[in-house]
Amino acid sequence: MPTLKFKNVQKSFGDFQALKNISFEVKKGEFFALLGPNGAGKTTLINCLNGISNRDSGEIWVNGKDPEKDPVFTKSALGIVEQEITADPFFSPIEILKIRRGLFGMRADNAYLEWILEKLHLTDKKNVKSRALSGGMKRRLMIAKALAHDPEIIILDEPTAGVDIQLRQDLYKFLQELREKKGKTILLTTHYLEEAELLASRVAIQKNGEIVICEDTKKLLKSQKRILELKKFNGETIEIEESADGFNLQKIVEKYPCVKDLKIKEPKLEDIFLKLTKK
Amino acid sequence: MINLIRLKTLTWKETHRFLKVWLQTVMSPVVIAIMYFAVFGGALGSRIPEIAGVPYAIFIIPGLVLLQSTTNAFMNPSSSLIISKYSGSISDLLLPPLSTLEKVLGFAFGGIIRGMMVSILIFITAGVFTGKFFPDHWLGLFGMLFIANGIFSLLGTLVGIWAKNFDQTAGFSTFVLTPMGFLGAIFYNLEMLPPMAQTISKFNPFFYLADGLRWSFLSVAEVAPLISFGISGGILLVLFILNYWAFATGWRLKV
Numbered sequence: 381m382p383t384l385k386f387k388n389v390q391k392s393f394g395d396f397q398a399l400k401n402i403s404f405e406v407k408k409g410e411f412f413a414l415l416g417p418n419g420a421g422k423t424t425l426i427n428c429l430n431g432i433s434n435r436d437s438g439e440i441w442v443n444g445k446d447p448e449k450d451p452v453f454t455k456s457a458l459g460i461v462e463q464e465i466t467a468d469p470f471f472s473p474i475e476i477l478k479i480r481r482g483l484f485g486m487r488a489d490n491a492y493l494e495w496i497l498e499k500l501h502l503t504d505k506k507n508v509k510s511r512a513l514s515g516g517m518k519r520r521l522m523i524a525k526a527l528a529h530d531p532e533i534i535i536l537d538e539p540t541a542g543v544d545i546q547l548r549q550d551l552y553k554f555l556q557e558l559r560e561k562k563g564k565t566i567l568l569t570t571h572y573l574e575e576a577e578l579l580a581s582r583v584a585i586q587k588n589g590e591i592v593i594c595e596d597t598k599k600l601l602k603s604q605k606r607i608l609e610l611k612k613f614n615g616e617t618i619e620i621e622e623s624a625d626g627f628n629l630q631k632i633v634e635k636y637p638c639v640k641d642l643k644i645k646e647p648k649l650e651d652i653f654l655k656l657t658k659k
Numbered sequence: 660m661i662n663l664i665r666l667k668t669l670t671w672k673e674t675h676r677f678l679k680v681w682l683q684t685v686m687s688p689v690v691i692a693i694m695y696f697a698v699f700g701g702a703l704g705s706r707i708p709e710i711a712g713v714p715y716a717i718f719i720i721p722g723l724v725l726l727q728s729t730t731n732a733f734m735n736p737s738s739s740l741i742i743s744k745y746s747g748s749i750s751d752l753l754l755p756p757l758s759t760l761e762k763v764l765g766f767a768f769g770g771i772i773r774g775m776m777v778s779i780l781i782f783i784t785a786g787v788f789t790g791k792f793f794p795d796h797w798l799g800l801f802g803m804l805f806i807a808n809g810i811f812s813l814l815g816t817l818v819g820i821w822a823k824n825f826d827q828t829a830g831f832s833t834f835v836l837t838p839m840g841f842l843g844a845i846f847y848n849l850e851m852l853p854p855m856a857q858t859i860s861k862f863n864p865f866f867y868l869a870d871g872l873r874w875s876f877l878s879v880a881e882v883a884p885l886i887s888f889g890i891s892g893g894i895l896l897v898l899f900i901l902n903y904w905a906f907a908t909g910w911r912l913k914v
Contacts, residue, residue, distance in 0.1 A: 431913075433913060456756045458754075466747035466750065466751075469746065471672075475675075482664055482671070483665055484755050484756060
């Protein structure tokens, strides 16, 4: 049984169809990336999953249960990091985490909450009013909040926007640790495609409310051709696409004898993304 | 279905939010009540004859308590919800697995606790001014305070869910609640009004709350306590059902 399953999910806002027959599955313990340009409908899909929106038709399953019919069960399994930064201005980070845990029906576990705060570099800010936190800190607090009840499935909607490079790297490590050591299932939406390439074992690309591809990340990258980039002495650059037999270097050197430098460009998720989402 | 940890947490959150700004939320209504006692009880009270055999300064105590406490019971959930909508933290209410009943009760209890605290402080303050500290009917007093603050807390929750901005909650308070409170016979007896105004006043729910509380505090009432308690309890039940419906359907909360 897949941990998350979407089948022909449709959602419209008036005349605008935000989701068109979305279907894909996420397996237990998988790191799955959902990519797409702004307005592709990724957040709408997450809202249908977490009960903030009701879908018009189709099926959604969280561990075999429908979020609209069994919201207490499905919400308990989900830890959602929302895209929009929000923080209750009245409370400090540690209070916010305790409240979040309590609202999920779980008793306080200070050791666990301290561990999350430490992992997200918020320990020294745990008693500060949340309105005094910087944008990056608030973003990390959002992640901490989503993890406060130790959910089985973690949904991250653009979690690293506004987070500096060092902290982003630490977050990647933390997410990998959560998946590998704690067996969490992770669904990530991101604009940083290198993030998806590095972390996700499978990716789906969503465009205009539709899934245009859903594939194993390695397989997807392998299916793309490599590019040989030649730089001539006059500064001109020539790109040659790999054929089915690879690169015939003898022929290439015969054709372009005066080459200053050459390098092979491996296919990147970014190229595939741009190709698929181009208007 | 109720999970006590979830309900306790939501109530704690809604209570601590106002306690963190206690000067504004708890002390401010007490200061306003002191002003009323100073003006109506002290300066003007001695020139106003007794009403139903009770000195005017004492007669107005239940009404003043009610006016201040219900305003606060209303504001607690309404401001909490509208601030959450503005700051985007409304998802803190929507993402956890809170049942409908837990949401209704959590917000209601937050408002009731605030209203009760304000009520008790104003009763004590009034006692200092008038010497009347203790009610004639303890159970009736706490029962009516619970019902009245419950009504306005549930109403505040509904308005908080309905409102799209601060203006709408403030507008409801200014144009609906304040006139309803002042015209609910808190400063006067219905007998002092012309017959037509007396009839209209009997359609004002605030009249029954004030009358029930006055009976509990002073044993003075214009309608039988059973009627004032019955009508008030009925209103509480209707608002409870409306709250339940609003949270169950996600009215104005879900996208």
